Amino acid sequence: MTKINELYDAKKKTKEEDLASAEYVALTGDHWTSVSNNNYLGVTAHYITKTWKLKSFALTVMKTEEHHFAEVCAQQFQTVAHKWKIEGKITTIGTVSARNMTAAAKLLPYEHMPCIAHMLQRSINMSLSNSGFANVLAKCRKIVGHFRHSAANTTELKAQQAALGQQQEPLIQDMPTRWNSTVEMIKRLNRNQAALKATLDQQNHKLVMLTPPEWDKLQRLSTLLEPCRYVMEILGGEAYISCSVVLPALCHLRQVMKVSEEDPAYVGRFKTIFMEELASRQENTNNAWLKLATALNPRFKDLKSLPKSEREEVWTSLGGMLYEQSPRRSLLTSQDGPPRKKTHLLQMGSDSESDEEVQPDREIHRYRAEPSISMEDCPMQWWAAHSGAHDKLARLASKYLATPASTVPCERLFSVAGHIVQKKRSALHSENVNQLVCLSNWLKDE
Structure with missing residues (x-):
């Protein structure tokens, strides 16, 4: 830990010098709870250098005693800004749509940028649960679970994939908190439809297989979700600007989600619900900031994504x-x-x-x-x-342009923190957690 402390202090000094040379800094923040039930606030900084390079790195993963009140959350952000001496440089604070985080951002003298990726994911979830896809997705999850929870079943599936000349790949289980996991599960099932049927025909099981109309429904759902997956991947990047892409991306989704006469009833319901949810949630975003960022992006300065x-x-x-x-x-x-x-x-x-x-x-x-x-x-x-x-x-x-469109940078911090604070290391001191996570983030480029 002595060597880690020395390395952390040295790298932190370098990061402080980088921030000192930045004119504007955007922050993203979110809370995370460890396996020992301790709460942490993760904050990342984003800025554009004088040589026009986009830089992003972690500022802190600090332990907090309370995070359910907006005033406390706002004070925590101010503490981080003061420690890094960037109070007068902060432009926006990006957070998830949690009520306390949104209220905290409004108490601070900075612009608030809600996470656009969370907004899209919630719109997708509402559309899936209210458009007739719930039953077929429940069947898919049971089929995936049948293979993922048994090594023998997985081995038999791989054998059938090899016999059919297909790539040997495991099935994917979707999770509500993992973006794009539903479309990835569907695509993997569709690719391995023949191998799944051949494997299950040789087994004694109680699964209810998908009917041909349900397979067709899955294919249509995959087509519906693919543009959403593409947009969410774009908005989640850290190596390129993303805030100025939001409005053109949402305009693209509105175009592909238009209901046509050829759409079955359940596809039409999905598109209609998605459009309503998206429009409702977009009203709560920082549209003024997004419009200005779009105009300052030489790709989209024609502003065709906006009404004339x-x-x-x-x-x-x-x-x-x-x-x-x-x-x-x-x-x-x-x-x-x-x-x-x-x-x-x-x-x-x-x-x-x-x-x-x-x-x-x-x-x-x-x-x-x-x-x-x-x-x-x-x-x-x-x-x-x-x-x-x-x-x-x-x-x-x-x-x-430096403002990120999502809180994905904080999500990545928590993924690292989850590997560090394991059950056998649940008593790790909070300051050591902060140093290990930050060093992991700072050293990844090197």
């Missing part, structure tokens, strides 16, 4: 922010020097007034006139090459 009536409002907001950054605005709002009204009178006769006044609009216009980049191109590389031409917008881009 809302697009100009986004550019007007950006223009107002550029005006707030202008030197003249700083002069007008300064507490020192002549009163604001008299200063404004002096400026009315200035020859350069017109140039100053239109500068924000001119910069917005120049940025909008730039051609959009393809989906294969990196927005960070684009801004690295064009930040000199759009210096004020570049500052806003580094602020809005």
Whole structure:
């Protein structure tokens, strides 16, 4: 532990220097309960460097005595920000949709970014439970359990897979808390339909096999869930910007979930419920932040994912922010020097007034006139090459694009913590838990 303490202190100093050079920092946070029933708050930081590299790393996995009250949660976030000296740099705090976390975020002087992946998963769960898929999914889980809980049954299934020339792969059991596990279970069952039937025909079991219409229903469900799986994987990444992808991704889902005349009744119900749930939950997200982030992504700056009536409002907001950054605005709002009204009178006769006044609009216009980049191109590389031409917008881009779309970074911390705080190590000191989890996160890139 002495060596671990020394390594932690050295690496933490490096991380503190990195944060000191960052202009804006976004946080994600969530709570986790260990096997010894201790509660921990995990917090991760996300920022864009001056060389336009997206950086993410853990700040802490700190033990907390109480987390059910919003005031306590808010104080915990403030404690972390104070320890890392980033109180004035924080832009957003991303949390899950738990009531106490949402209320805590609203008490803090930062923007709140609810986890979009959680929002999608809840919409999917509600659609599955109310559209006629519950019975067929229950059968699937029993079939998967029959093989996963018996080594002999698994061996027989692998033998049938080999005989049919298929890849020998185990079945997957879906879990409510594991995103995309349902679609992965369905895809694995569909691929191994013949091997499953051949194996079960040779066994004495009490399982109720799926009928041909139910297999067809599974295939349709797999097609329905595949776009959702793709979107959730995109939103869960840490190595690339994700906040600016939310609105285009949700627009894509709304397109693929439109009910058509060829859809069976149960597919139509699924799509209808999903659209209603998604629309209801999206109202509680930080749509204003998402719109600005989308506009500052050169892939999606045409704002086709927004209604035409809302697009100009986004550019007007950006223009107002550029005006707030202008030197003249700083002069007008300064507490020192002549009163604001008299200063404004002096400026009315200035020859350069017109140039100053239109500068924000001119910069917005120049940025909008730039051609959009393809989906294969990196927005960070684009801004690295064009930040000199759009210096004020570049500052806003580094602020809005750094925010992650989900709390997946915290979920990954807790996965590591679960391996560290095992039953045989349940008495591990909380400070040691924090150092081990943080070091695991900091050293993974090295």
